[in-house]
Amino acid sequence: MPTEDSxxxxxxxxxxxxxxxxxxxxxxxxARAARAQDPNEPVKIGYLPITxxxxxxxxxxxxxxxxxxxxxxxxxxxxxxxxxVEAFLAGQVNVVHLLSPITxxxxxxxxxxxxxxxxxxxSGSGLTAAKNINSVAELGGKTVAIxxxxxxxxVVLQKxxxxxxxxxxxxxxxxxxxxxxxxxxxxxxxxxLASGQIAGYIVAEPFNAAAEINGIGKVLRFTGDVWKxxxxxxxxxxxxxxxxxxxxxxxxxNAMVKAQLWTRANRAETAQLLSSSNAQKYxxxxxxxxxxxxxxxxxxxxxxxxxxxxxxPEWRDRRIDFQPYPFPSYTEELVxxxxxxxxxxxxxxxxxxxxxxxxxxxxxxRFVKRALADVGGLQAFGLVDDWTRxxxxxx
Numbered sequence: 571m572p573t574e575d576s577x578x579x580x581x582x583x584x585x586x587x588x589x590x591x592x593x594x595x596x597x598x599x600x601a602r603a604a605r606a607q608d609p610n611e612p613v614k615i616g617y618l619p620i621t622x623x624x625x626x627x628x629x630x631x632x633x634x635x636x637x638x639x640x641x642x643x644x645x646x647x648x649x650x651x652x653x654x655v656e657a658f659l660a661g662q663v664n665v666v667h668l669l670s671p672i673t674x675x676x677x678x679x680x681x682x683x684x685x686x687x688x689x690x691x692x693s694g695s696g697l698t699a700a701k702n703i704n705s706v707a708e709l710g711g712k713t714v715a716i717x718x719x720x721x722x723x724x725v726v727l728q729k730x731x732x733x734x735x736x737x738x739x740x741x742x743x744x745x746x747x748x749x750x751x752x753x754x755x756x757x758x759x760x761x762x763l764a765s766g767q768i769a770g771y772i773v774a775e776p777f778n779a780a781a782e783i784n785g786i787g788k789v790l791r792f793t794g795d796v797w798k799x800x801x802x803x804x805x806x807x808x809x810x811x812x813x814x815x816x817x818x819x820x821x822x823x824n825a826m827v828k829a830q831l832w833t834r835a836n837r838a839e840t841a842q843l844l845s846s847s848n849a850q851k852y853x854x855x856x857x858x859x860x861x862x863x864x865x866x867x868x869x870x871x872x873x874x875x876x877x878x879x880x881x882x883p884e885w886r887d888r889r890i891d892f893q894p895y896p897f898p899s900y901t902e903e904l905v906x907x908x909x910x911x912x913x914x915x916x917x918x919x920x921x922x923x924x925x926x927x928x929x930x931x932x933x934x935x936r937f938v939k940r941a942l943a944d945v946g947g948l949q950a951f952g953l954v955d956d957w958t959r960x961x962x963x964x965x
Contacts (some may be wrong), residue, residue, distance in 0.1 A: 578829065582650035582755075589652060590672075590680035599683070600807075601690040602661035609815060613822055615645035616654045616663035619853040620774040621668050621863055621890055622803035622874075623691055624840065626850045629829035631843050636823035637828075644883055645852070650755075651718060658684070664811060665822055667803040670904055671720035676806075678930055679919045683772045683809040685934040686896055687823055693794025694863075694890035695723055696879075697730070698776035698787045699770035700763060705878070706790065707734045711746045712769035712942050715754035715762060722802045723772040724751070725904070728911050733965040738756045738912050751912075763787050775890055776855050779862035794887040798962040799872075801900055814933055815948075823937040824944065830892035831945060837864040863890055882964060893951040894938050896962040898929040901962045913960060 588594045613635050618621035626643060629635055635642040646663060648654040651672060654960075657663045658681065667690045668676070676682040703709065709731070716724045721859045735747045744750040754762060759771040760807060771777075772793070781787035796799060805826060812819050817905055833840045841860035844852050853860075866889050874880040880887065902925035909921060939957075948955050 574829060582652045585650075585652035586655060586672075586693070589655055589659070590675050590682075592679070592681040593917075595676075595680040596681055598656060598659035602659065607810070607814070608643070609818075611664065613640050613642040613665055615642070615661045616648055616657050616666040617645050617653070617941060618649075618654065618667075619855070620648055621694055621776055621844070621860070622645055622690055622774050623852075624833055624844065624890075625892060625894075626665065626667060626805070627831040627844060627850075628833050628840060629825040631848075631850055631852070632829065632832060634823070634825040634828050634832075638825050640818070640821050640825070644850075658806070658808075660782055660809075666806050668795045668806045669718060669721045669770045670801050670804050671722065671725065671908055672718070673804055673806055673932060674905065674908065674920070674923070674928065675720045678923060678928075679916070684806050685809055685812060686804045686901075686932055687807050687812070687819070687895040687934055688805045688826060688938040689896050690803040690826075690892075690894075692799045692801055692891045692893060693757050693792065693887055694802050695726075695772065695774045695793040695796050696889075697727060697770060697793070698759075698763065698773040698781045699790040700766075700787055703769060703790065703926075704728050705734075709734075709749050710736050711744050711748065713744065713750040713752055713767075715752050715759050715768045715771035715773075717773050718753065719915075720908075722793065722797075722800065722904075723774070724913070725907050725911050726796050726800075727751075727772045727908065729792065729963070730796060730913070730965050739915070740912065760784065760786055766950070775863040776859045779859045780855070783859050783862060788877070789874065791879055791881075792874070792887060793882050793891065794889070794891075795882050795885065796963060796965055797885070797887050798964075799891070800891075801896070804896065805894075812937075816937075820937050822942060824941045827941040827945060830878045830894055831950060833864075833892050834951070840864055857955065885962075891946070893953060895942060895948060895951075895953075895957070896935055896938070897957075897959050898933070899959055899961050901929040902926060903934060903963075
């Protein structure tokens with residue numbers, strides 16, 4: 571039987587599909603515009619309880635916004651992407667993390683006047699399967715759950731399926747060479763796998779770790795082992811704030827960048843901070859499950875290499891990692907890949923997009939470049955001092 575959360579997920583995709591059209595977004599944008607804009611409006615964070623939100627929650631939990639001289643409200647946890655987008659459009663929250671494909675959808679289908687100002691994290695997702703499935707090819711004839719059509723999870727999964735000779739369907743019983751993709755709330759994925767309702771799922775952490783810890787499934791591939799150092803969730807802010815409150819916007823990004831640096835140096839403490847045992851109650855997840863994501867051991871990594879979950883150990887993927895700079899090459903590649911990915915609903919806007927234009931128009935990197943300069947540049951995150959890179963994808 572579907573749970574309340576899974577029913578909400580189905581409603582959520584329908585709601586978001588309606589919101590992210592020019593006509594659907596307009597009433598909420600008008601409501602925000604009609605409100606008197608307080609130049610001292612506090613930082614109001616909206617997030618989902620996944621590790622993708624880590625830097626925003628760490629920045630709050632460690633007082634990094636206050637250290638920048640900002641007033642900040644307690645972050646608001648949402649249950650679905652439509653809720654967080656609606657609250658953002660209406661101005662109820664002003665700093666959010668969104669799945670990178672949703673930012674494309676919001677700006678070019680919903681005409682949302684907002685921009686990506688930074689990456690929230692890299693990697694941080696995986697394809698988990700039942701214990702008797704040992705390769706992507708063995709998913710043929712089976713059903714796999716995804717959290718959203720406009721997600722990096724759907725993009726990477728469909729690439730993996732194509733390269734293993736499998737075809738995607740979205741309803742009905744799959745034939746031997748087909749995989750049926752279904753939308754499912756992340757909280758329903760682990761029990762659905764345990765009951766045999768699905769053969770696998772691809773999603774953000776810590777739901778892959780939860781299947782491992784509970785002995786229900788195993789990680790078949792990490793998305794960061796398919797697309798090296800890819801972004802998943804991005805920091806999205808209103809253009810009006812970026813234009814009218816540049817100092818405020820700069821301080822917000824400063825805090826987020828410092829939070830990423832702190833997280834990299836304090837992974838075990840981050841797992842405790844985000845856990846259900848912490849007084850802030852940022853997420854419902856146990857410290858054990860979060861630590862599996864944030865502090866993988868060398869033994870864990872060796873096991874993943876042996877099983878094939880990691881095929882590129884030379885990439886030194888950290889399961890989830892943090893660096894804030896939004897490389898233009900990533901945005902361009904994302905748009906190209908979205909064009910080859912099956913998504914539900916109207917997609918004419920997507921087919922018409924020019925990748926180079928999106929990389930220039932969707933992203934405002936002024937603030938993150940200044941924030942990085944103050945902490946030692948890209949080198950502080952173990953990267954070469956270069957604002958360009960080449961995307962590496964190897965299934």
